[in-house]
Structure formats: C-alpha cells, structure tokens
Amino acid sequence: MTLPAADPALVEKIALANRILYRYGVVDGFGHVSARHDKSPSHFLLARNMAPALVKREDIVTFDLDANALDAAGRRVYLERFIHAEIYRARADVQAVVHSHSPSVIPFGVTGQMLQPVFHMSAFVGEGSALFEIRDVAGDTDMLVSNGKLGAALAACLGSRSIVLMRGHGSTAGGGSVEQAVYRALYAEVNARLQMQAKLLGEVKYLNAQEAAKAAAINDTQVPRVWELWRQEIGPIE
Amino acid sequence: MTLPAADPALVEKIALANRILYRYGVVDGFGHVSARHDKSPSHFLLARNMAPALVKREDIVTFDLDANALDAAGRRVYLERFIHAEIYRARADVQAVVHSHSPSVIPFGVTGQMLQPVFHMSAFVGEGSALFEIRDVAGDTDMLVSNGKLGAALAACLGSRSIVLMRGHGSTAGGGSVEQAVYRALYAEVNARLQMQAKLLGEVKYLNAQEAAKAAAINDTQVPRVWELWRQEIGPIE
Amino acid sequence: MTLPAADPALVEKIALANRILYRYGVVDGFGHVSARHDKSPSHFLLARNMAPALVKREDIVTFDLDANALDAAGRRVYLERFIHAEIYRARADVQAVVHSHSPSVIPFGVTGQMLQPVFHMSAFVGEGSALFEIRDVAGDTDMLVSNGKLGAALAACLGSRSIVLMRGHGSTAGGGSVEQAVYRALYAEVNARLQMQAKLLGEVKYLNAQEAAKAAAINDTQVPRVWELWRQEIGPIE
Amino acid sequence: MTLPAADPALVEKIALANRILYRYGVVDGFGHVSARHDKSPSHFLLARNMAPALVKREDIVTFDLDANALDAAGRRVYLERFIHAEIYRARADVQAVVHSHSPSVIPFGVTGQMLQPVFHMSAFVGEGSALFEIRDVAGDTDMLVSNGKLGAALAACLGSRSIVLMRGHGSTAGGGSVEQAVYRALYAEVNARLQMQAKLLGEVKYLNAQEAAKAAAINDTQVPRVWELWRQEIGPIE
Numbered sequence: 001m002t003l004p005a006a007d008p009a010l011v012e013k014i015a016l017a018n019r020i021l022y023r024y025g026v027v028d029g030f031g032h033v034s035a036r037h038d039k040s041p042s043h044f045l046l047a048r049n050m051a052p053a054l055v056k057r058e059d060i061v062t063f064d065l066d067a068n069a070l071d072a073a074g075r076r077v078y079l080e081r082f083i084h085a086e087i088y089r090a091r092a093d094v095q096a097v098v099h100s101h102s103p104s105v106i107p108f109g110v111t112g113q114m115l116q117p118v119f120h121m122s123a124f125v126g127e128g129s130a131l132f133e134i135r136d137v138a139g140d141t142d143m144l145v146s147n148g149k150l151g152a153a154l155a156a157c158l159g160s161r162s163i164v165l166m167r168g169h170g171s172t173a174g175g176g177s178v179e180q181a182v183y184r185a186l187y188a189e190v191n192a193r194l195q196m197q198a199k200l201l202g203e204v205k206y207l208n209a210q211e212a213a214k215a216a217a218i219n220d221t222q223v224p225r226v227w228e229l230w231r232q233e234i235g236p237i238e
Numbered sequence: 239m240t241l242p243a244a245d246p247a248l249v250e251k252i253a254l255a256n257r258i259l260y261r262y263g264v265v266d267g268f269g270h271v272s273a274r275h276d277k278s279p280s281h282f283l284l285a286r287n288m289a290p291a292l293v294k295r296e297d298i299v300t301f302d303l304d305a306n307a308l309d310a311a312g313r314r315v316y317l318e319r320f321i322h323a324e325i326y327r328a329r330a331d332v333q334a335v336v337h338s339h340s341p342s343v344i345p346f347g348v349t350g351q352m353l354q355p356v357f358h359m360s361a362f363v364g365e366g367s368a369l370f371e372i373r374d375v376a377g378d379t380d381m382l383v384s385n386g387k388l389g390a391a392l393a394a395c396l397g398s399r400s401i402v403l404m405r406g407h408g409s410t411a412g413g414g415s416v417e418q419a420v421y422r423a424l425y426a427e428v429n430a431r432l433q434m435q436a437k438l439l440g441e442v443k444y445l446n447a448q449e450a451a452k453a454a455a456i457n458d459t460q461v462p463r464v465w466e467l468w469r470q471e472i473g474p475i476e
Numbered sequence: 477m478t479l480p481a482a483d484p485a486l487v488e489k490i491a492l493a494n495r496i497l498y499r500y501g502v503v504d505g506f507g508h509v510s511a512r513h514d515k516s517p518s519h520f521l522l523a524r525n526m527a528p529a530l531v532k533r534e535d536i537v538t539f540d541l542d543a544n545a546l547d548a549a550g551r552r553v554y555l556e557r558f559i560h561a562e563i564y565r566a567r568a569d570v571q572a573v574v575h576s577h578s579p580s581v582i583p584f585g586v587t588g589q590m591l592q593p594v595f596h597m598s599a600f601v602g603e604g605s606a607l608f609e610i611r612d613v614a615g616d617t618d619m620l621v622s623n624g625k626l627g628a629a630l631a632a633c634l635g636s637r638s639i640v641l642m643r644g645h646g647s648t649a650g651g652g653s654v655e656q657a658v659y660r661a662l663y664a665e666v667n668a669r670l671q672m673q674a675k676l677l678g679e680v681k682y683l684n685a686q687e688a689a690k691a692a693a694i695n696d697t698q699v700p701r702v703w704e705l706w707r708q709e710i711g712p713i714e
Numbered sequence: 715m716t717l718p719a720a721d722p723a724l725v726e727k728i729a730l731a732n733r734i735l736y737r738y739g740v741v742d743g744f745g746h747v748s749a750r751h752d753k754s755p756s757h758f759l760l761a762r763n764m765a766p767a768l769v770k771r772e773d774i775v776t777f778d779l780d781a782n783a784l785d786a787a788g789r790r791v792y793l794e795r796f797i798h799a800e801i802y803r804a805r806a807d808v809q810a811v812v813h814s815h816s817p818s819v820i821p822f823g824v825t826g827q828m829l830q831p832v833f834h835m836s837a838f839v840g841e842g843s844a845l846f847e848i849r850d851v852a853g854d855t856d857m858l859v860s861n862g863k864l865g866a867a868l869a870a871c872l873g874s875r876s877i878v879l880m881r882g883h884g885s886t887a888g889g890g891s892v893e894q895a896v897y898r899a900l901y902a903e904v905n906a907r908l909q910m911q912a913k914l915l916g917e918v919k920y921l922n923a924q925e926a927a928k929a930a931a932i933n934d935t936q937v938p939r940v941w942e943l944w945r946q947e948i949g950p951i952e
Contacts, residue, residue: 029464030359049460051467079456103428106357107436110443119820119882120857121744140448142456143358168357168445190817196435197910198821205824207882210854218793218856226743229765267702268597287698289705317694341666344595345674348681378686380694381596406595406683434673505940506835525936527943555932579904582833583912586919616924618932619834644833644921672911 003062003070004039011060013178014045015237018052020230021098026185027052031100031170033185034084035178037062044088044097049076056238065089066148079146083172086151087158094174096181101170104192109165115191117207118198122191123215124184129171130164132157143169163188179227180220241300241308242277249298251416252283253475256290258468259336264423265290269338269408271423272322273416275300282326282335287314294475303327304386317384321410324389325396332412334419339408342430347403353429355445356436360429361453362422367409368402370395381407401426417465418458479538479546480515487536489654490521491713494528496706497574502661503528507576507646509661510560511654513538520564520573525552532713541565542624555622559648562627563634570650572657577646580668585641591667593683594674598667599691600660605647606640608633619645639664655703656696717776717784718753725774727892728759729951732766734944735812740899741766745814745884747899748798749892751776758802758811763790770952779803780862793860797886800865801872808888810895815884818906823879829905831921832912836905837929838898843885844878846871857883877902893941894934 014035021027029051037043042065047055061077062070067085069077084097108115114128134141137153145151145166154172158164162184163173173188175181198204207215252273259265267289275281280303285293299315300308305323307315322335346353352366372379375391383389383404392410396402400422401411411426413419436442445453490511497503505527513519518541523531537553538546543561545553560573584591590604610617613629621627621642630648634640638660639649649664651657674680683691728749735741743765751757756779761769775791776784781799783791798811822829828842848855851867859865859880868886872878876898877887887902889895912918921929 029467030460049463051463053467054470079460101357101359103432104435106432107439110356110436111440112443113439117882118824119815119884121815123857135449140446140452142452143361143445143449144453144456167443168355168449170357194817194820196439197818198824200438200914201821201827201910202825205826205881207857208854211849211857211882214854214856215858218858222744222793225763225765229743229767232768267705268698287701289701291705292708317698339595339597341670342673344670345677348594348674349678350681351677373687378684378690380690381599381683381687382691382694405681406593406687408595434677438676505943506936525939527939529943530946555936577833577835579908580911582908583915586832586912587916588919589915611925616922616928618928619837619921619925620929620932643919644831644925646833672915676914 003037003043006045006062007038008057010035010038010178011045011057012237014047014060015055015057016231016234017178017182018047018055019234019237020182021100021185022053023233024186024189026098026102026189027100031098032078032080033096033098033178033181035096036088036094041092043070044084046078046081046084048072049078067151079144082148082151083145083154086148086155087172087174090152090155091158091174093176096175096178097172098181098185099170099172100185102185102189102192104189104196105165105171107196108192109167109169109171115163115165115188115195117212118191118194118204120207120215120219122187123207123212123219124162125188125191126162126212126216127209130157130159130161132164132166134167134169179223183223183226241275241281244283244300245276246295248273248276248416249283249295250475252285252298253293253295254469254472255416255420256285256293257472257475258420259338259423260291261471262424264336264340264427265338269336270316270318271334271336271416271419273334274326274332279330281308282322284316284319284322286310287316305389317382320386320389321383321392324386324393325410325412328390328393329396329412331414334413334416335410336419336423337408337410338423340423340427340430342427342434343403343409345434346430347405347407347409353401353403353426353433355450356429356432356442358445358453358457360425361445361450361457362400363426363429364400364450364454365447368395368397368399370402370404372405372407417461421461421464479513479519482521482538483514484533486511486514486654487521487533488713490523490536491531491533492707492710493654493658494523494531495710495713496658497576497661498529499709500662502574502578502665503576507574508554508556509572509574509654509657511572512564512570517568519546520560522554522557522560524548525554543627555620558624558627559621559630562624562631563648563650566628566631567634567650569652572651572654573648574657574661575646575648576661578661578665578668580665580672581641581647583672584668585643585645585647591639591641591664591671593688594667594670594680596683596691596695598663599683599688599695600638601664601667602638602688602692603685606633606635606637608640608642610643610645655699659699659702717751717757720759720776721752722771724749724752724892725759725771726951728761728774729769729771730945730948731892731896732761732769733948733951734896735814735899736767737947738900740812740816740903741814745812746792746794747810747812747892747895749810750802750808755806757784758798760792760795760798762786763792781865793858796862796865797859797868800862800869801886801888804866804869805872805888807890810889810892811886812895812899813884813886814899816899816903816906818903818910819879819885821910822906823881823883823885829877829879829902829909831926832905832908832918834921834929834933836901837921837926837933838876839902839905840876840926840930841923844871844873844875846878846880848881848883893937897937897940
C-alpha cells in the first residue's frame with residue numbers, strides 16, 4: 001500500500017466527530033462518520049466496527065471506494081461501509097458522511113414525508129430530503145446497505161441533496177467537511193423534532209428555496225463557532 | 239441445597255444489566271432483570287427486592303421455577319418473581335427476562351395497540367407484541383403478577399414472541415442471553431417512542447415479516463458492539 | 477414558643493425531599509414540600525422562601541395552621557404557605573404536602589381534564605384528580621394561593637383525594653408521610669406524561685376503582701425501595 | 715472612547731446569563747444575551763461572536779445603538795447585534811435582551827400562532843407574543859436580522875410586548891434587568907412546550923389579561939430566588 005498517511009488532524013477530527021454525535025444523541029451504540037482521505041480522493045477514513053462513543057484515533061481504518069479496508073489488520077469493519085464508499089464515488093463535493101438512526105428523523109422516513117427547513121439552522125435541507133426505499137431496489141432485505149449495489153442506489157437517491165432518509169432504518173448526511181457533515185446530521189435531528197411539533201400545531205410555513213439557499217450560505221460561515229463549543233465539551237480523547 | 243454456584247461472570251452481568259437499564263430509563267426505582275441459571279435450567283437468578291440501580295453481585299438470589307428463593311437468607315424478594323419463573327418454565331429458549339414499566343411502551347398497552355417494528359433496530363418485535371389483560375385472568379386485581387397462575391397466563395400470552403405488553407402495568411421481554419434481553423427491552427422503549435410519533439405524522443410503513451426476520455438475525459451479530467459501550471459507561475460495580 | 481423541637485430526622489427528610497423533587501423535575505426554582513410537625517399536629521415544617529434544590533436543614537421553618545411562622549427570624553417565607561396550612565387543617569390523615577408546577581400536569585388543569593391512573597404506579601390517583609379554579613373563588617387574581625381563604629377553598633376542592641390540579645398554576649399532592657407525598661408528586665408527573673401520549677394514541681383503558689384501590693395499597697409497601705434509591709442519589713446534604 | 719467602564723458586576727452577570735441559558739437549553743451553540751450599559755443608555759454590552767456556553771467576562775464587547783463595536787479589537791462580532799441595538803433604541807424600559815432559537819417556541823412562529831400564558835410563571839407573555847415576518851420587510855433573505863433596518867422593523871413588531879417570535883428563526887425577549895430577560899426567555903420555552911401539549915389535549919383556558927398582569931407583577935418579586943439557584947448551578951466562571 002503506497003497511499004500516504006492521512007493528516008493526523010483529520011483522523012483526530014473523525015474521532016471527535018463520533019463523540020460529538022454521540023453526546024448529542026444523533027448516534028447511539030450504532031451509526032458512523034467518515035471523511036474522504038485528504039491525500040487521495042478515492043479513499044476514505046472510517047472507524048472499525050465499534051460504538052461511536054468509544055472511537056479513538058487508532059481505530060480509524062482506510063477504505064477504497066469499493067469499501068475494501070486497506071489496514072484493518074483483522075479488525076471487524078462496519079457492514080454498511082458501502083454507504084460511505086458509494087457517496088464518495090458519486091459526489092466529488094462531499095468530503096464527509098454521517099450515517100445514523102437519529103431518532104426524530106425515523107418517523108419521517110416511515111411515513112414517506114420529507115424533512116423541510118423549519119428554521120434557518122437547517123436551511124441545508126433546502127427543498128427537502130430524499131427518501132430511500134430499499135424494497136424498490138432489492139425486495140425484502142435485512143434493511144442494511146451492505147453491498148456496493150445498494151450503496152450506489154442510495155447515493156443515486158441522495159442525488160445533489162444534503163441528506164437522504166432511509167425507510168425503516170435511519171438517514172445519511174453528506175458535507176463539504178467533517179464539521180459541516182456533523183452540523184447537518186445534528187440539525188437534521190433538531191429540525192425533524194421541530195417539524196413534527198409544528199405539523200401538529202397547524203399549517204407550516206417553511207423556508208422557501210431562496211431563503212434556504214441564502215441562509216445555508218451564511219450559516220456555513222458560523223460553523224466554526226459551534227464546532228469550538230463541541231470540541232471543548234468533548235475535551236481531549238484518551 | 240446441592241445446586242452448584244452460578245458462573246460469577248453471569249452474576250456480574252445481571253448486576254450490570256440492572257444498571258444499564260436504569261441508565262437508559264427502561265427501569266426506574268422499579269423493574270427487574272433475571273437470567274436462567276447456567277448450571278441448572280430449572281433455576282434462575284434475580285436480585286432481592288431493591289432498586290435496580292443499586293444492585294450488586296451479592297444481591298443476586300437463586301430461585302426455582304415455582305419462584306421459591308433458595309438463598310434469600312431473610313431478604314425480601316420481588317412480589318413479581320413469578321413473571322420470570324413462568325417464562326423460564328414455558329420457554330426453553332429464553333435465557334434472560336426483563337420486566338419494566340418502560341414509559342413509552344405503557345400508552346400502547348392501555349390503548350390496546352401493538353408495538354410494531356418502525357426500524358431495523360427493533361426488528362425483534364417481528365409481527366408485533368403480545369398484550370396481557372390481567373382482568374381476563376383474575377378480574378380486578380392489584381395489577382401485579384404475584385403468583386404462579388398469573389405468571390403462567392402471562393407466559394402463555396407471550397407465546398413465542400419476544401415481548402408482551404401488560405395493560406396498566408408495563409412490559410416483559412425475553413432473550414437468548416442477558417445482552418439480548420437488555421437490548422430488546424431498551425429498543426422496545428425506543429421503538430415505542432418512534433412509533434407514537436410516526437402514527438401522529440401519518441400512515442406508517444413497518445418492517446414486514448421477512449424484513450423483520452432478516453434484520454433481527456443480522457442485528458443479533460451486532461449486540462456485542464453496543465454491550466461494550468454500555469459496560470464501559472457503567473464502569474466497575476462497587 | 478413552648479413547642480418542642482421537631483425530630484431532626486424529619487427535618488432532614490424534608491430537605492432531602494426538596495432535592496429529590498428537583499432532581500426529578502417535579503419542582504424547578506419554584507415549588508415546596510412540607511411535613512406536619514411530629515410533636516404537634518397543629519404545626520408544620522416548610523423551608524423559608526428559596527429554591528428547593530438549595531434547601532438545608534437550617535432552612536426549615538415552623539408554621540402554625542394560620543400559616544404564621546414561629547421561627548423565621550426575619551427570613552422571607554413562601555407566599556403560598558397557606559396551601560399547606562389549610563390542607564393540614566382539613567385533612568388529619570395528611571402528614572406531608574408537595575406543591576409544584578410539575579410540567580406534564582399543567583396541560584390537564586388548563587384543559588379541564590382529570591388525571592386518571594394509566595398504570596399501577598399512579599394508582600393513588602384513584603378515580604381521578606380534583607381541579608381547583610381560583611376564578612370561582614376570588615375572580616381575577618395573581619393565581620397564587622396566598623391567604624387562608626384561598627387555601628381553605630383549595631383544601632375543600634382536594635377533598636379526600638390525593639392530588640388537586642390548580643388551573644393555570646400547578647398541582648398539590650398530599651400523603652401520609654414525606655415519602656408517600658414525594659412518591660405521589662413524582663408519579664403524578666409520570667402519569668400525566670403517559671396519559672397525554674395514550675390519549676393521542678386512542679381510547680384509554682384506565683385502572684378501574686377496584687384495581688386502583690388494590691394497587692395503591694400494595695404499592696405503598698414498596699415506597700421504601702425507591703426512597704432508598706433517591707436518598708443515595710442525593711447523598712449527604714451539605 | 716470616553717465612555718466609562720461598565721460595572722464589572724454587570725459584565726459578570728452577562729457572562730453568567732449566557733451560561734444559564736445554555737444549561738437550560740434556551741440557547742445552543744447559537745443565540746446571545748446583552749445588557750444596556752449601566753453608565754450610558756445609548757450603549758450596550760454583548761459577547762463577541764462565540765458560543766454562549768463559553769463566554770467569559772473578557773469576551774464582552776461594548777456597542778453603540780448603531781451596533782458599532784467600540785472595543786472589539788479585531789474580534790468578530792455577532793451578525794445579528796442589530797436586534798439588540800434597535801430594541802434598546804426603541805424601548806427605554808428594556809435593560810436586557812435575549813435572542814435565541816429556543817426550540818419549543820419555533821413551531822409557534824412557523825404556524826403563525828401566538829404564545830399565550832398557560833400558567834402564572836409565564837404571565838409576562840400577557841395577551842400574547844408578537845410575530846415578526848421578515849419576508850414582509852425585506853422579501854427573501856437569509857433570515858438574519860443583520861442590519862439596522864431589519865432591527866428597527868423587529869423592534870417595531872415587538873412594540874411594548876415582552877417577546878417577539880421570528881418566523882423560521884427564533885425569538886427575542888426583553889426585560890428590565892438581565893435576570894428578568896433570562897427568566898422570560900427560559901419560561902417562554904417552558905410555556906411553549908406546555909401550550910403545545912395543552913392544545914393537543916383540548917380547548918385551553920389561558921390566563922386572562924387581568925390574571926396575567928397581576929401574576930407577572932408578583933412573579934417579578936420572586937426572580938431573585940431562582941436566579942440564586944441558577945448562579946450556584948453555574949458556579950464561578952473561569
């Protein structure tokens with residue numbers, strides 16, 4: 001393997017991202033976050049098969065876009081690493097991916113409803129989330145995106161959006177950086193909770209497409225503010 | 239009493255299970271978890287009458303399948319130990335039982351609705367939960383399963399399912415190991431919360447029977463991942 | 477003042493009760509808990525005007541049944557001490573009173589609906605909570621039960637029940653001991669949350685009167701179990 | 715700059731207010747709280763652009779009523795400082811302002827519904843909250859109140875009320891002191907949650923105008939009680 005080592009700061013950031021997502025209830029004992037390799041766009045970095053809350057730097061494994069591990073050294077890897085591989089293959093702009101069973105998002109997937117931006121913090125949802133129905137691709141399955149064909153179908157369903165709901169399973173968000181992907185996964189959960197409540201109260205006025213585009217752009221300039229908070233809340237890892 | 243001592247690792251695991259279930263809000267000051275004795279299928283291990291969060295190894299008592307304590311040494315035992323005894327008697331495949339008043343599950347029992355698997359994590363719910371109506375067995379009671387007759391009726395109602403709701407009371411889940419029973423009790427609570435929300439949003443597409451069976455099988459291979467997290471979160475007991 | 481000093485264990489227990497109620501979200505910066513004086517049934521013990529979470533033994537003040545403080549020594553007292561005074565006057569069986577703005581109970585009071593026992597843990601609700609409408613007694617007020625006339629009206633509304641809802645304000649629960657009053661205030665909150673959810677799901681089958689009476693009786697024998705947990709969770713005060 | 719230094723106790727109180735609001739979930743990584751300068755009514759104090767939970771005394775910057783920073787010394791400032799500036803300009807009685815995305819309030823803004831006082835603790839809501847529709851002022855924007863014109867429109871919408879909802883964004887509360895503004899922001903969140911639940915249960919009887927006015931007046935005398943709790947919960951800053 002002649003691939004140069006990934007930036008240690010990126011590896012560290014992935015470990016941190018796992019713990020932030022756990023702290024905020026986006027992942028529980030399950031779910032995962034990856035980043036595209038900073039030295040090779042055709043590789044990505046993802047923890048070995050383990051609970052996100054426990055991930056350390058040394059647990060990060062390198063994968064190619066067929067989801068083969070380069071340096072697992074016998075360690076088990078996630079069954080659903082294909083989610084990440086195929087989104088990196090399909091979307092050159094995506095540098096990080098979060099897959100979770102974020103609780104408030106689940107009811108939307110199973111009722112066939114889109115997430116829509118209730119407030120500016122979730123403007124990245126834009127004109128709405130995509131919805132992946134695994135039955136349409138492979139019939140009755142174990143619900144897992146555990147091979148390249150399913151991963152490619154999921155990536156196609158995501159299209160150019162920021163987040164795709166997965167019926168009976170969870171959701172997957174992509175971003176231009178680890179920080180942005182974490183931000184999106186976390187505020188997708190917040191938005192889902194607020195959208196549910198708003199729908200019970202009455203007719204909801206969502207951000208329109210122009211508002212969403214403008215708000216998403218300005219929000220991106222504020223991500224470092226909240227990342228600094230999250231980083232301090234987690235503290236040193238190890 | 240000529241019964242050999244239970245495996246200390248199993249006794250330790252029951253204490254740990256009590257604390258995990260408390261940490262995740264499945265039990266509060268009430269509720270209990272047992273395991274079948276590893277040396278004698280006609281005995282089981284269950285804490286003395288106490289709050290689950292406080293259980294230590296030395297609080298675990300051995301019972302026979304008539305719910306008689308062998309080594310209580312004067313300590314009070316749970317009024318509802320018959321739940322455990324009769325499920326172990328009826329279900330040779332069950333190695334551990336969790337009884338709780340897990341909050342989100344209660345509204346289903348009192349409205350006569352089944353838990354159904356909203357997502358793959360709760361695929362063990364399969365084609366739905368059973369519902370135990372104690373009034374049908376014994377008229378107006380104190381709601382407790384406090385004798386063998388009521389325990390046997392509950393076990394019969396559970397049948398071959400993984401979980402039975404108890405109207406106006408709580409629920410009971412069985413599993414093939416302590417880990418699996420804890421997992422099921424915890425994700426039954428999560429599923430109930432999500433199912434309630436989904437029903438308020440619209441028509442729910444649950445996992446079908448084939449999906450549930452396949453997902454339950456693959457999920458069982460992932461339980462050690464989350465158990466390791468829970469074990470570390472509790473830390474050493476004592 | 478010739479009144480003998482109250483049992484220090486009772487004073488300590490009141491301080492502990494304040495902190496338990498805060499830990500479980502029954503009170504926030506507001507709300508209070510009292511006990512009838514163990515040496516004089518015509519006196520009661522209640523903290524000075526302060527946040528429940530901060531109450532220590534030395535903050536407990538003695539009051540007569542007209543809500544006059546005997547030993548406030550210049551310290552401010554609660555505006556609503558009349559709630560306690562008049563319930564002790566009207567109900568010889570009540571030894572402790574909790575007044576709170578327990579959140580899930582509020583929506584019942586303002587929509588004119590009764591708490592009813594969803595599960596055996598809240599069997600003490602019996603055939604339903606009382607509802608106090610302060611407007612019927614005194615027209616448009618500041619909503620506070622801040623004199624004897626309002627206190628007496630509240631006590632009359634409570635009648636022989638365990639809990640009275642106060643429209644636009646909160647609720648008040650009485651018990652035969654500090655432990656029982658705390659238990660009732662806490663499980664009234666739990667019951668309210670579950671009852672709301674159940675009502676959204678469908679037609680609710682509550683405990684009937686016979687079930688509630690029997691379950692309440694047996695539950696009272698289990699209160700020491702949960703009190704021991706709560707006591708350990710708070711730890712030493714000071 | 716000849717402006718005398720603000721009272722250090724006030725600066726400290728603003729840092730404390732930021733942390734209280736974070737602890738209680740009124741702000742997350744976003745949101746801000748300011749106070750009018752105690753030596754100059756035409757200036758106010760507000761943190762530099764950062765997460766509220768991390769604010770220390772030295773992060774507080776002085777602004778004039780055009781939202782120009784006097785002593786930022788190159789530090790980034792909040793894009794929405796105009797919210798504060800224009801409310802101080804319009805409302806001589808306001809001494810402190812909290813802007814947040816307080817979650818339970820959001821569903822009201824996006825469905826065009828007013829907060830109304832469900833219980834006496836939120837009597838300051840009076841006859842209802844105002845609602846700011848930024849589209850009416852500036853068409854499709856990034857949703858931020860990021861200039862004086864938008865700030866003035868928001869202040870005009872607030873009028874003499876205590877709180878204004880901002881559609882698709884959040885809310886802003888004003889008070890006669892830092893303590894009061896924090897109290898209002900926090901209990902607006904509580905009220906919103908209870909009001910949502912009450913509306914799902916049935917027809918809601920809110921405090922009427924007379925009750926609200928009387929309750930708000932008496933509650934204001936109790937704010938020091940809860941502030942003492944919050945202060946102790948945060949502990950020393952730094």
